[in-house]
Amino acid sequence: MxxxxxxxxxxxxxxxxxxxxxxxxxxxxxxxxxxxxxxxxxxxxxxxxxxxxxxxxxxxxGFVNVHSHLELTALRGRLEDLSFFDWIRTLTRLRGEQMAVADLEVSAQWGVVEAARAGITTLADTETSGAGFRALCQGGLRGIAYQEVFGPDPMQAKKSLTGLKRRLEALRPAETNLVRLGISPHAVYSVSSLLFRLVIEYAERQALPVAIHCAESQAEDDFLRSGQGPFAQFLRERGIAWTPPRVSTIRYLSDLNVLRVKPLLIHAVRATEEDIGLLTFHGASVAHCPKSNAKFGHGIAPVSRMRQRGVRVGLGTDSVASNNVCDLLDEGRFAQLLSRATQGDGQLLPAAALLQWMTLDGACALGLDDRIGTLEVGKxxxxxxxxxxxxxxxxxxxxxxxxxxxxxxxxxxxxxxxxxxxxxxxRVLTLDEEPLRERLRELARRLGTVHGT
The missing domain is CATH 2.30.40.10 (Urease, subunit C, domain 1)
Known part of the structure; x- marks a missing residue:
């Protein structure tokens, strides 16, 4: 037909x-x-x-969202006005202690409903539970579900890798032509250098794409350059030794030879000119999430320079726990206005370039531009x-x-x-919205009664 x-x-x-x-x-x-x-x-x-x-x-x-966290949808509006470190700590506690597997499934499915209603056809989702992967499959969207791995203690690196392998092996039989799996060693402050090496080697053997939260905040920069700040203090309190390399995040990942797999680097707010050169040399891509970065006061990624130097940059909404909407039209417009205001150039990102950023450029960042991103015969x-x-x-x-x-x-x-x-x-034809809405509201009632933010 x-x-x-x-x-x-x-x-x-x-x-x-x-x-x-x-x-x-x-x-x-x-x-x-x-x-x-x-x-x-x-x-x-x-x-x-x-x-x-x-x-x-x-x-x-269809719009291509290169960074989301579907399993966190139920936390929209629950973590407002916190410092970045406290936001991460509270989010981790709520997700780990207050959200059962069934809750994460509801949260992720509602995220798919929101994305589909906003014209987002592809998501690069980052998660810990597999709920986002299953929701993408059930909801009929296209995507990559990056499974996160954590482990700042090098003594636990092999154990962390074993747990990641176990999760991936359980999910891989369910991969489809539309939805595939990836790996996300979370960030430099939550993954030891040894675990980075083990995970990257595993990703290469298994031909799995990689995504990493990268160069996002001042706290991350302090962690790497001086061994100070909340992330360094967090490790010290747990008896985990940390010697700062005194370089930027992107230089650190390059020195670890992580960039050889051409990862998707999420945020890259604090990328320097040298860093941009490394991205270009290695062929890494960047997920630009301007609203989330602005909300935390992290700053603005130098995406104009990245794009000028040939880095593949896509637009991401990040989680609705930090955005607070999954709407790439809104994200793109914010990115355009922010770039124009800060660079004093009212002609930056003209309309056609902005639409391309929401579609083809996102597909390029995910290596999907031979399949999607434009309306052309054969795609x-x-x-x-x-x-x-x-x-x-x-x-x-x-x-x-x-x-x-x-x-x-x-x-x-x-x-x-x-x-x-x-x-x-x-309505979304692939998921039953009304029962999902009721389950989400019940989950929100429970999460809203948890004290300690």
């Missing part, structure tokens, strides 16, 4: 916008893109086409339809500019992944 999706505007990203356009999909792939009349004429031999007419809307590639059919009929979007002079400057995830009316409709503008 060939399905024809029509809209006032089709925004292929790889080519200019098409007015009164259409995208034809068969067997999960795009078979035609162009003006509706031309596409219909080209496919006339197929007889009657099933048509999904979006009307006054824009149809573009897999990950599509999103956005209404242009709401008052805040009228009038429309330039559909790309209207989309990236005024639309939000709430304007999405269609989400399709590999030709399958996930969200039809009314």
């Amino acid at each position: 060939t399905v024809l999706y029509t809209a006032q505007w089709v925004l292929p990203v790889a080519t200019p916008p098409v007015q009164d356009g259409a995208v034809a999909v068969a067997d999960g792939r795009i078979v035609a893109v162009g003006p509706e009349a031309e596409v219909r004429a080209r496919l006339a031999r197929l007889g009657t086409l099933e048509t999904v007419a979006l009307g006054r809307a824009a149809l573009c590639p 897999e059919a990950d599509l999103v339809g956005i209404s242009l009929a709401s008052p805040h979007l009228e009038p429309v002079y330039d559909p790309v500019a209207a989309l990236v400057t005024a639309a939000t995830g709430r304007d999405v009316v269609l989400t399709v992944v590999r030709g399958r409709v996930i969200y039809d503008g009314q």
Whole structure:
């Protein structure tokens, strides 16, 4: 069956916008893109086409979110106005002590509902429980589920690796063409140098992608450069020896030969010019999460310089426990305005470049650009339809500019992944929203009664 999706505007990203356009999909792939009349004429031999007419809307590639934490969705609004160290410590306690496996499953599934409703078709999710992996599979989205590993004590490195292997071996039989697994040695302050080496060697043997939280905060910088600050104090209180290398996070990872696997480095707020050179040399990618970084007061990653020097940079929302929404349109607009305000350049990231950042550039950062990120014949059919009929979007002079400057995830009316409709503008078709909503509210009631923040 060939399905024809029509809209006032089709925004292929790889080519200019098409007015009164259409995208034809068969067997999960795009078979035609162009003006509706031309596409219909080209496919006339197929007889009657099933048509999904979006009307006054824009149809573009699905949004690619290169950093999320689906299992933390239930903690949205629960950890406000804390220092970064206290936020991490409280989050870890709530997740570990107050959220059972079933709670994490509900939390992750609700995160998938939110993402699908916002037109996000691909997520690079980081987690400890496997709940995000299962939610992506159940919800029909595309993604990489990076399984986190922790262990600042080198004496426990082999034990930590064994636990990671056990979790991955249990999940790998459930991998699909859409959802695969990865590994995430959490961060330099929570993973010993020995564990980094063991994990990277394992990732290479198993051909698993790697993601690392990196160069995120002043506290992390202090930990590495001077051996001071809350992370260093945390290790000292547990009797874990730490000798600071007195270099940046990215230099430290390079010296450990971690960058050889071309990891996705999450945040990279404090990257220096030397660091950017290392990213370029090794071919590492970066997940830029501007709203989360701003909320914690961490600063702004030098993404303009990264992009100028050829680093692959995608946009991520981070968890809704720190953002507080999973909306890549909102994230992209914030990134654009932040860059323009801080660099004094009102022409940075024009509309077309910003839409590409939300789609193709994210796919490139995850190594998926041969499959998704643009509306082109032969690519897999990950599509999103956005209404242009709401008052805040009228009038429309330039559909790309209207989309990236005024639309939000709430304007999405269609989400399709590999030709399958996930969200039809009314409800997510792959998960039962109302029972999930009730279970999430019950979980929130319990989490809200836990004292000690």
